[in-house]
Amino acid sequence: MALEHINEDPNILPNYRLRIDWRDTQCSLGHGLKGVIELITTEPVKTMLLGPACSLVAMPAAATLEYWNLLQVGNSALSDSLSDKEYYKYFYRTNPPSSAMNPPRLAILGEFDWNRVAIIHENNEYFANHFDITKEYLRSHGIDIVTSESFDAGQVPREQLRNMKDKDARIIFASAYIEPASILFCEIYKQSMYGKRYVWIIESWLDPGWWELNLHVHNCTVEEMREVASLHVGVDFLGIFPIQDVTISGLTPNEYEDIYYNRTNQQQLPGEEYAPYAYDGLWTIAMVLNETQTHLEQTNSSFSILDFDYNNTHHIRELFENSIKNLNFKGISGTIQFNRNGDRFGNIKVEQLIDNELVTIGIYYQNGELVWESEKRITFKGDIPIDGALYETVYIGIRPVIYFIFSSLSAVGVIVACAFLVFNIKNRKRKLIRLSSPNVNNVIATGCIVCYGSVMLFGLDQNIVESNMYITLCMLRAWTLSIGYSMAFGGLFLKTWRVYLIFRNLKIKKKVVQDWHLFGLLTILLLIDLIYLFVWSMINPFFKETKTFPPEIVNQDLILLKKKDSCDCKQLVQWTVALYVYKGLIMLYGAKLAWETRKVSMQELNDSKYIGLSIYNVAIIVSIAVPLTYVLEDEPEVVYSLVAVAILYTTTCTMCLVFVPKIIVLRGTESDTEVTVTTFNRSRAVAPETFTVSIEERVKQKEHELQKLRRDMMMQKEFTDTVHRPVSIKCDADVPSVGNINTSSAASNVVI
Incomplete structure (x- = not known):
């Protein structure tokens, strides 16, 4: 023609x-x-x-x-x-060459936001070369090739399809000659890889009705082949240009x-x-x-x-x-013009098998435009299929409600600590408070506040803090908890150390331990913390480690990909263990001091009983919480709850044991009934150190209670002998006496 x-x-x-x-x-x-x-x-x-x-x-x-x-x-x-x-x-x-099929294929993927495809083709030079180019083209446009399979002519691609199914391939490019294509689609039917979850896109240049031909090469019926081939999408060259312009031939x-x-x-x-x-x-x-x-x-x-x-x-x-x-x-067929490879860019038609008839549903023109015949574009058996199960990335963190609960409790702890601090400062001139080293008590309260603040820091995770701030957060957690512990427990232990020097260590006499001595030692403890943490940060700085957990299949269309951010550094275990050992040694030494001073019965000086309770609480809680945090490290919410409970409980108990007894005593003490102990230096008078104890109720007790007071007076004498101060006794009233303690039913003073 x-x-x-x-x-x-x-x-x-x-x-x-x-x-x-x-x-x-x-x-x-x-x-x-x-x-x-x-x-x-x-x-x-x-x-x-x-x-x-x-x-x-x-x-x-x-x-x-x-x-x-x-x-x-x-x-x-x-x-x-x-x-x-x-x-x-x-x-x-x-x-056009086979590669001309790739732009319309890519356009179809883009129309439905499909980014994952699988490929299966007959194994020969033509198809192998074509799909090598196709894979490179798709990857260059950001398409993920789930898998690429091939099968020989006459072979049933059973394993190939099973592999595609295992990899959750749903949008699939297929190409083969008639007989292999028939075998392929029969096996697709047997493995149920068709229907509303799958889209098969093939090259539809095969003979019309190919799915009903060559039934002798497989064991599927015509009805089964029609069912599996129904609604498949085909791409083929559009030989007849749809625009009715007059061509070179005049037609x-x-x-x-x-x-x-x-x-x-x-x-x-x-x-x-x-x-x-x-x-x-x-x-x-x-x-x-x-x-x-x-x-x-x-x-x-x-x-x-x-x-x-x-x-x-x-x-x-x-x-x-x-x-x-x-x-x-x-x-x-359109404009005839060749590129440098001797090829031309032709027009491609998009077809779909609807009611057992191939219907043109769209045209991909040479200018790169995909035009659909209807708004429906492609007919599906249900909703638009997705290209695979959706991977939803979920960062395992701490639920806001959990963080709010513990942050609120921590805030309450800070408020209570501030109240204790105000109480201590306001009553610092009261003899009972002055006797209990109020300046050291202030340090203890401040340390408790810092520990409470660390609870809030431990609850901040990747869902709240930006990534670039996470490393700083890691450092703040370690620094605040370590320093807060040293201030709170260090101050408590140093108070007991002073009592120990005065009443139990007989070799160290003539030694006056004042507050500045305690602050000096506390400063040393804090410097050790700061130097250790600084060296740690310099040698093995913290970094953010993201752990990805195995995918969790929720259903056929949803897979959860859980991730967890955590603070990590090189040799983290070694650094942490060393810090635990150091803090543990301080706690053990505090336990020794508490044991040595357990019989010192001056309530104002001796906190050994409360220290023992604090150490017991800390030891029990830490021995349970620390191992569990390592065992349950993949459960950030549980770990945070354990850490928060441990810090809140131990800090609150310690703080209450230090301040609550003093509040109770002050509320029950009357100012006109007291025992005063004043010490003098042999060479010159100095500001008195006064220890006050209420005796209003004691004078009404039985003789064995008076004997207890006698033992207290003996310890007071020991304390006086320690600092080499003279003893003088003056009785202001004629009252009955028991031992060397003078009492009076009226208001009277015993001055030693």
């Missing part, structure tokens, strides 16, 4: 008549090469070659014809290998179709989808010959296109090449 139209056109090759000498290659390599050899070895000399139709024959033919200087124009060879100009120098084609695409079907008696012939490309291919050859002859005439050359020979004696082949590279005209 094209030959007739060309020869009838007076503007194309005037004074020349185009002839075709053809051979049937049967898509066979042997038959194809035999035909090519016959054509080039028989008269007359062939000017150009149209075809062969199959890539299997076109590739060796193109590689061979180079040595005869023959240009070759393909019309249905799809192999992407033919785009390689290094091997196929003189090959051009009017049909519109519709007029061409009318003429074509008149000649075929309205029958659809196999391979007719490539007929427009063959039509345009012959017109391409005619246009190249026409342009070359025109050029030769315009340059007054003595040669014509008839002077072409296989040795390219007159360099006419170069003129053919130059003409075909600059070619640009409207053909039946």
Whole structure:
């Protein structure tokens, strides 16, 4: 048909008549090469070659014809290998290559936000090369290739499909010739990999109704094949350009179709989808010959296109090449223009099998635009499928309600500590408070406040704190808890150390331990903390470690990917253990002091009983909480709860044991009934250190209670002897006496 139209056109090759000498290659390599050899070895000399139709024959033919200087124009060879100009120098084609399917495939994926695809194809050179290019193209556009499988012709791809199913592949590209495609879709049916969760996108250039053909190669029925093939999506070249412009032949695409079907008696012939490309291919050859002859005439050359020979004696082949590279005209299949690879960008149609009939649902034009025939775009058996189970990243952290509870409790603790601090400062001149080292008590309360603050810091996680602040948070946790512990328990232990020096260590006499001595020792403890933490931060600084847990399948469409951020550093265990050992030694020494001073019965001086209770609380809680935090490290909320409870409980108990007894005593003490102990230096008088104890109720007790007071007085004498101060006794009233304690029913003072 094209030959007739060309020869009838007076503007194309005037004074020349185009002839075709053809051979049937049967898509066979042997038959194809035999035909090519016959054509080039028989008269007359062939000017150009149209075809062969199959890539299997076109590739060796193109590689061979180079040595005869023959240009070759393909019309249905799809192999992407033919785009390689290094091997196929003189090959051009009017049909797009297989890789032209990739832009519309990508456009379809983009329409439905699909980013994961799987690939399965028949195992041969054509499909392997095509999908290698496809995978590279898709990956370059951010598409994740879940898996790529291949199977031999005649093989049932059972394992390949099972692997795709295990990897949750749902959007699948498939390609094969008719028989392998039938086997593939039968196995798809058996493995239930179709329906509302799957989308199969294939190259639909196979024969019409291919899913119902070749039933003998598998054991699926026609009904089963129809069911599995239903609603599959196909992409294929659009041979007939949909816009009805007049083409180079003077026909519109519709007029061409009318003429074509008149000649075929309205029958659809196999391979007719490539007929427009063959039509345009012959017109391409005619246009190249026409342009070359025109050029030769315009340059007054003595040669014509008839002077072409296989040795390219007159360099006419170069003129053919130059003409075909600059070619640009409207053909039946669209604009004919070749790129540097000898390919053209054709139009691609998107089809779908609806009611057992392939329906064109969209067209991908050469300009990169995908136009759908309807707003529905693609018909699905349900909602738009997703490309795989959704991976929802969940950071395991601390629920706001848990953090709010413990932060609130911590805030209450801070308020109570501040109240105790105010109480201590306000009553610092009261004799009972002054006796109990109020300045050290202030340090203890401040340390408790710092410990309470650490509870709030431990509750901050990646859901609250920005990533760049997380490392700073890690450091603050370690510093606040360590320093707060040293201030609270260090102050408590140092108070007991002073009592120990005065009443139990008989070798150290004549030694007056004042508050500045205690603050000096406390400063040393804090300096040790600061130096240790600073060295730790310099040698092995903290960093944020993100741990990803195994995926948790919620349902077929949702998978939870849990992550957890935590503070970590090199040799974290070693640094932490060393800190625990150091704090533990301080606690053990405090326990020793408490034991040594347990019989000192002056309530104002001795906190040994309360220290013992504090150490007991800390030891029990820490021995339970610390191991559990390591065992349950993958449960941040549980770990935080354990740490928060441990800090809140031990800090609150310690603080209450220090301050609550004093509050109770002060509330029950009357100012006019007291025991006063005043000490003097032998050489000069100094400011008195006064210890006050209420005796109003004691004078009314029995003799064994008076004996207890006698023991207290003996200890007071010991204390006086320690600092070498004289003893004088003065009785202001005649009252009955028991031992060396004078009492009176009226208000009276015993001054020692």
